[in-house]
Amino acid sequence: xxxxxxMFSVWDVVQTELKCCGVTNATDWFRNYSRRQNSSKKxxxxxxxxxxxxxxxxxxxxCKYGDAQHPHNMKGCLGALEDSIKRNEGLF
Numbered sequence: 001x002x003x004x005x006x007m008f009s010v011w012d013v014v015q016t017e018l019k020c021c022g023v024t025n026a027t028d029w030f031r032n033y034s035r036r037q038n039s040s041k042k043x044x045x046x047x048x049x050x051x052x053x054x055x056x057x058x059x060x061x062x063c064k065y066g067d068a069q070h071p072h073n074m075k076g077c078l079g080a081l082e083d084s085i086k087r088n089e090g091l092f
Contacts, residue, residue, distance in 0.1 A: 011077075012047040020080035021048035021073040026065055028076070048072040 015021055021044060022028030029044050042065035046052075049063040050071045063070045075083075 012045060014077055014081075015045065015047035015073065018075075018077055018080035018084060019050070019073050020075045020077040022076050023078050024076040025074070026072050030065075042066070044072050 026044055026048060029048070030042065044063050044065060046063075050073050051063075052070070063072045065072065
């Protein structure tokens with residue numbers, strides 16, 4: 001169980017720094033959340049949020065998939081990482 005939380009924390013850092021959500025897109029989180037939360041609400045991790053919603057669930061901010069008032073990052077992290085590598089190519 002500790003490994004799960006470490007992995008989740010790493011994803012939070014990646015999603016926050018690259019301003020991305022999921023591997024390919026935000027829908028990657030639905031399978032994961034369906035095991036732990038009400039999947040019909042389509043909550044995403046706080047690190048996916050492009051803006052921070054006012055309401056908090058269990059002490060954490062969550063955005064919902066498709067919420068226009070508090071949108072989530074649209075790009076998947078794989079694409080965001082590829083873009084970052086291309087932008088920084090030749091700088092090292």
